Amino acid sequence: MTEVYVIGIGMTEFGKHPDRTAADLGAEAVRGAIHDAGIDPRAIETAYAGHVFQPMVTGQQVLAQVGLAGIPLANVENACSSGSTAIRGSFIDLLAGVADVSLAFGTEHLTGAFKGAFTPGEDDPEAAVGATMPAVYAMRARRYMEEFGLTREQLARISVKNKRNAALNPLAHFKKDVTIDDVLMAKPIAEPFGLLDCSPVSDGAAAVVLATGDWVRRHGEQSRAIRLRASALRTGKVETAPSSMTFEELTRDTANDAYEAAGVGPEDIDFAEVHDCFTIAEVLRIEGLGLWEQGTYPAAVERGEADLGGRLPVNPSGGLLGKGHPLAATGVAQVVELVKQLRGDAGSRQIDGARVGIAHCRGGKAAGVEGAACTVQILTT
């Protein structure tokens, strides 16, 4: 079985980049990843580019900017799981022997793609009558409150934690601590959410270079290489039925694929980066991954168990709430954070003894439409 390693990582600062393009941001991240890997760029044999709302052949334009035009590249789109799907593309190329070294990146100039809030597609009848992303997740939060006694304050603590982590991340969109009161008093979005329960509209890009174990050993790159044990992907349906609103079967099933492929279980995970597009989303993902029992994560956050110094730190990078959420860049940036932590290079937000990390992405249309994609990736030292 071919071993796959991450040998280089790069990302731009996430935030508002009014004078940049997705291709330009992507090129910055890719140059960073190649520089970090310390390889001759010509070693890269294939590439995958994740983006959601950028012009066609955006990935090819990134390759051209960094002098890599020529090699095979596919642009991939899986909503908010687009970046992690790009990584899976490179992962499979290495397994197939199509390449020994492959590049995956995600880039999104979201402020250029939208004016104002993220809007649903015209073909989405439920969204057209109000079931937008914030509304759907707000309903899930309300339902979770009803079933498990989640409080508004507990929800707010997730935002407080992630923005605290982001304040330690120089590449994060938000670099300022917020208090529980700040979250509770923020501009209302969809009851019970205020603005600070929602991830922002960000621009940014992230990139990783993957290589086979044979290549890594042949080139003496073992010391900083981090093993990508599994890159799982599933499709499914956005959870709007009462039975599925407070537990994500799609996340559970995708995680089980990843655990099986990686030969580890939830009990082995030291830390997690998960898709906290809204505060409640972190709860649903963490419980779907089996890292806490259903209904128990909010109290664990209250006890500090998911903090950087806690039992199992969650979203040390700041997550989508703090680091920002340039859709397709997000899944790649999660893996960038896992690599930094597993290398011991995460600076002031370093998790002591981090050896096994998990990254989770989840994307799809707002409601009703069978258009969800979920990825789970597991990395180890």
Place this chain on the structure above:
Amino acid sequence: MTEVYVIGIGMTEFGKHPDRTAADLGAEAVRGAIHDAGIDPRAIETAYAGHVFQPMVTGQQVLAQVGLAGIPLANVENACSSGSTAIRGSFIDLLAGVADVSLAFGTEHLTGAFKGAFTPGEDDPEAAVGATMPAVYAMRARRYMEEFGLTREQLARISVKNKRNAALNPLAHFKKDVTIDDVLMAKPIAEPFGLLDCSPVSDGAAAVVLATGDWVRRHGEQSRAIRLRASALRTGKVETAPSSMTFEELTRDTANDAYEAAGVGPEDIDFAEVHDCFTIAEVLRIEGLGLWEQGTYPAAVERGEADLGGRLPVNPSGGLLGKGHPLAATGVAQVVELVKQLRGDAGSRQIDGARVGIAHCRGGKAAGVEGAACTVQILTT
């Protein structure tokens, strides 16, 4: 080395489908391919969906319509090479052992995505000053005329040939023969092109099911399985420099990758489906593939060598000019035609003794931008 076979093909009629969606068309093509393969749909383990201008997670919606939600799927975009890139995704999954059976499809509701002509992206400065797709190819035709003595009538004969083939294809957008005079007298588009030198704006979808050689033998599917020997992909630049306008290095390089992987050469090819988005494009592709010497193809068409009964039939399906061009469906439909011909199931347009077929796609932005993608696939009985 894992062998890869096409075991099922399906496609919709190409044309104007005002009452359909891309997902709906995709589902029809996928159902057709599964039915043609005669397999339990649950044998399909992974999927790739090509589309260019459709809403995000369109592929997931197709899977849901056919009852396959759950399996890994990536939407892929490589401009007009999106469908063939989807096939390459499935091909690599089988090589990697990620799946034994994989589904690839391309779908495009182009009449719903545009009103009027295909327009360049806002970020394309050359297109903004008039270097649109028809203009760029018209310049290449003019240059080819200058260099190799191509005549307007020779160019028209390519349209006549492909529309004659399309008239034999019940799924083609155009089902009517045209004469050289029809082509010459058609509404002017960009000198020397008239309307009949240009591929139309079409809706449609096509799908293929791929399986490994082991799976095919285990399930007794050998009799109708057609071997996919190579699925090559490269990126590059749209040819606007004088030196590259009349010869496509990108097509040549991608073809060489495919020939090497398949263990065949241009001399072994019995027939070809190539990306004839404009009449001149067929010339550039065929010569780039090495099937005729540079500067010699137009005269060969005049002599009937590329006709159905000729030495090396080109675009027996009708090509983009005759069958239509629903962007991402095109690359998959080419492989559908190759399979029909290699099975001997092509009816009135059957090529006698067809054993080795080649399919070529080429997409990208109009001009100047380094945003081209090229695929070449080789199939054999």
